[in-house]
Amino acid sequence: MSDWGWVVFGYAVLYGTLAAYVASIAYRLRQARRRLGELQ
Amino acid sequence: MSLPFWSQAGEIARADLRSESRTGEVMAVTIPFGAVALLLIPFGIGTDAPLLRQIGVGIYWAVVLLFGMLVALRRSAAEGPAQRDLLGLLGVDPAARFAGRALSTGVLVLAFEVVLGPIAIALYDARITGWAWLILVVPMVAAGLALLSTLIGSIVGGSGAAPALVPFLVAPLAIPMLLAATQSLEGLRLGESILAWLLLLAAMDLVLAIAGVLTARPLQEVR
Amino acid sequence: MTRRRIIEIAAIAGLGGALITALVVPPERTQGDLARLLFVHVPSIWIAYLAFSVTLVTSALYLWKREMRWDRLAAASAEVGVFFTGATILIGMIWGKPTWGVWWTWDARLVLTAVLFFVYLGYLALRRSIIDPVARAHRSALFGVLAIIQIPIVHFSVVWWRTLHQQASILRPGPLQMDPPFRSAFLASVVAFTFVYVALVMRRMQLGRLEDEIEVRLASSHQEVAGAAVAPPRIEGAVDSV
Numbered sequence: 001m002s003d004w005g006w007v008v009f010g011y012a013v014l015y016g017t018l019a020a021y022v023a024s025i026a027y028r029l030r031q032a033r034r035r036l037g038e039l040q
Numbered sequence: 041m042s043l044p045f046w047s048q049a050g051e052i053a054r055a056d057l058r059s060e061s062r063t064g065e066v067m068a069v070t071i072p073f074g075a076v077a078l079l080l081i082p083f084g085i086g087t088d089a090p091l092l093r094q095i096g097v098g099i100y101w102a103v104v105l106l107f108g109m110l111v112a113l114r115r116s117a118a119e120g121p122a123q124r125d126l127l128g129l130l131g132v133d134p135a136a137r138f139a140g141r142a143l144s145t146g147v148l149v150l151a152f153e154v155v156l157g158p159i160a161i162a163l164y165d166a167r168i169t170g171w172a173w174l175i176l177v178v179p180m181v182a183a184g185l186a187l188l189s190t191l192i193g194s195i196v197g198g199s200g201a202a203p204a205l206v207p208f209l210v211a212p213l214a215i216p217m218l219l220a221a222t223q224s225l226e227g228l229r230l231g232e233s234i235l236a237w238l239l240l241l242a243a244m245d246l247v248l249a250i251a252g253v254l255t256a257r258p259l260q261e262v263r
Numbered sequence: 264m265t266r267r268r269i270i271e272i273a274a275i276a277g278l279g280g281a282l283i284t285a286l287v288v289p290p291e292r293t294q295g296d297l298a299r300l301l302f303v304h305v306p307s308i309w310i311a312y313l314a315f316s317v318t319l320v321t322s323a324l325y326l327w328k329r330e331m332r333w334d335r336l337a338a339a340s341a342e343v344g345v346f347f348t349g350a351t352i353l354i355g356m357i358w359g360k361p362t363w364g365v366w367w368t369w370d371a372r373l374v375l376t377a378v379l380f381f382v383y384l385g386y387l388a389l390r391r392s393i394i395d396p397v398a399r400a401h402r403s404a405l406f407g408v409l410a411i412i413q414i415p416i417v418h419f420s421v422v423w424w425r426t427l428h429q430q431a432s433i434l435r436p437g438p439l440q441m442d443p444p445f446r447s448a449f450l451a452s453v454v455a456f457t458f459v460y461v462a463l464v465m466r467r468m469q470l471g472r473l474e475d476e477i478e479v480r481l482a483s484s485h486q487e488v489a490g491a492a493v494a495p496p497r498i499e500g501a502v503d504s505v
Contacts, residue, residue, distance in 0.1 A: 003296040003361060010300045010357040011282070014307075014350055018459070021346050025466050032473040039480040188413075195405050201392035209385040209406070212378045213413045216420035223424060236423075244416055251412055255405055258326070262401045 045136050052132070052140025057147060059116040066111055066148045074107040074156050078163055089165060096164025101221045103160075104153055105185065109210045111148045112189030113203055117141065120198055124260065134256035138190065142252060146179075146186035153178050170228030173238075177224050180241040184217045185210075187248035194252075194259050216244055267465050274462040277455030284448040291445065298445075300358040306452040307351040308376060310460050314344030315379065317464075318386070322407030325400055331475065334400035337407060339467035341386050343460055348380040371425040375418055382410055396478060 001009070043051070060066060081099055082092060119141075127137055157178075160166060168174070192209050196202050220237040227234040281302070291298035317340040325333035355373060356366045367373065389406055393399035 001361070006357060006361045007296055007299045010354050011285075011303070013353055013357060014303055015278075017346070017350060017353070021463070025463070025470060029466070029470050029473065032470060032477060035477050036473060036480070039477065039484065191409065192406075195402050195409065196389060196392070197398070197402060199392045201388075205385075205388055205392055208381075208388060212381045212385070213410070213417065215378065216416050219420045219424050223427065240416070240420060244413075247412060247416065251409055255409070258401070258405065262398050 045133060045139070048132055048136035049139035049143060052127075052137055053143035053147070056117065056141060056144035060114065060144070060148065063114075063116050065114045065116060066151070070107065070110050070114065071152055071155050073110075074103055074152060075159050077103045077107055078156065078160055082163070092164040093166060096160060096166035097168075097225050098222050099164065100156065100160035100166070101181075101218055104149075104156065104181065104221075105214055105218050106207070106211065108149045108152050108182075108185050109189045109207050109214070111152060112145050112186065112193050113206055114148070117145065117193075118198070128260060134260040135253040138194065138252045138256040139249075142183075142187050142190040142249075145190050146183050149186050150179060150182040153182055168225065168228075169231075170225075173224065173228055173234065176238060177221055177241070180238070180245055181217050181221050183245045184241060184248060185214060187245060187252055188214055188217075191248060191252045191255065194255070197262070216240060220244075267462070267469075270458055270465065271462045274455065274458035277451070277458045281448070281451040281455040284451045288444045288448045294362070297358060297362055299448075300354055302445075302448050302452050303456075304351060304354040304358060306449070306456045307347050307354060309453065310456045311344050311347040311351055311376075311379070313457075314340045314347060314460060314464075315383070318344060318383075319407050319411045322404040325404045326408065331396070331400060334404065335468050335471040335475070336464070337404065338387075338390060339464045339471055341383055342467055343463045345380065345383045345387060346463070347456075347460070348376060348383060352376055352380060369425065371422045374421055374425070378417060378421070379414075382414065386410070396475060 078099065081103075085091070085095075128134070161168070189206060189210050192213075193202065193206050196205050196209070199205075220241045224234040224237045227237065285299050285302045288299070288302075290296050294301075318337045321333045321337040321340065325331075325337065352373075355376070359368065360366050386403060386406055390399055390403050393402055
């Protein structure tokens with residue numbers, strides 16, 4: 001793989017995992033808000 | 041009741057060891073498990089004699105570290121809130137309780153090392169130079185491992201996750217012990233000074249002992 | 264526009280800016296285009312160290328003040344720290360494969376980053392194992408303080424060990440030239456990642472507050488009045504007088 005290929009791969013992994021982490025927090029936040037709504 | 045600190049610790053250690061001698065988990069299970077581990081490894085990496093001779097010492101210390109910490113998790117050492125409260129009511133200093141527990145664990149880890157040592161030497165044809173220094177290295181590693189695993193055991197508490205969690209938390213923090221033990225023996229083999237590694241071991245034991253004593257009272261109060 | 268919203272926008276803008284500068288900068292003299300990976304690899308480990316420090320300081324603060332918000336911050340920072348440490352290791356490996364030909368070397372820095380990752384993970388695993396919030400805060404704070412005492416010893420022993428077994432200098436990367444274009448790409452990443460860290464920690468703390476609130480509601484709603492199971496004895500045909 002060319003050097004640029006590795007660079008793209010690296011950035012894809014970084015931003016991909018960041019997006020996944022953000023999505024997981026967003027999902028857990030939504031779950032928590034819904035649960036709190038049920039408990040009111 | 042105010043027995044001096046070391047008397048309290050000694051009594052607790054003695055009670056621990058007596059209790060352990062009844063159930064015999066360490067001698068009957070943990071030590072043989074360590075021996076099985078030593079036996080098992082060449083099944084995976086091959087039985088080539090020069091290879092085993094080269095890595096034998098390292099494998100021994102890795103097994104001591106990984107399996108030795110299970111000694112701290114022995115059932116006879118399991119302490120529920122009831123026992124803790126009882127000792128508290130009796131006026132036992134929590135720091136002395138920690139010291140006693142670490143002492144008994146240390147003795148058992150030492151037994152672990154002493155029994156498995158000859159087994160490792162035999163299985164891996166390990167050649168040791170500077171036998172005399174082992175008198176320092178082996179007990180200091182036992183002390184460090186006992187102190188660290190007892191301390192982490194207290195921090196984790198009695199939750200059901202303890203048997204898996206304690207080894208996971210201990211392992212990375214025990215790296216200096218593993219390095220000091222293996223590098224000392226390696227240094228002896230090469231005829232180099234190992235004083236620095238011994239001092240590191242001693243320093244670590246001291247730091248862990250202090251940490252254990254300082255955290256004993258805060259941990260006493262936690263549910 | 265809340266403070267949190269501003270930081271989140273800054274984080275996204277920062278990431279965009281950092282990405283553009285990293286891609287637009289000319290190739291580095293010795294490492295060529297691969298150096299672009301270092302623009303994210305090094306800031307990532309710095310943020311991981313920052314996150315770790317925050318966890319340790321707030322752990323100590325919790326033990327001193329016993330306020331739950333310090334514990335919540337310690338946990339949030341630890342979780343974000345695990346992310347950045349993991350990202351550092353992954354990017355480091357992706358940079359290392361074309362540079363050295365191997366995914367991993369036993370160089371002190373890499374080994375210590377891996378150890379840090381597992382200690383963080385252990386902290387989070389410890390928190391998961393404790394249900395009671397106060398006990399959880401207490402025990403994980405004590406573990407945090409133990410870690411700060413023990414980790415320098417680990418660091419020292421590993422560095423020493425690797426110095427004794429010095430690797431061939433071919434495997435060590437040469438120093439990065441820090442001409443203005445590189446310096447700005449680097450700085451852009453550091454700034455962006457800092458905003459990302461703060462944004463993530465704020466959201467994670469919000470999640471923590473909500474989860475604690477749920478705990479409280481659950482606990483109070485399940486509590487029966489003591490003695491509710493005890494009913495007065497009834498004689499057949501009797502009529503309730505009250």
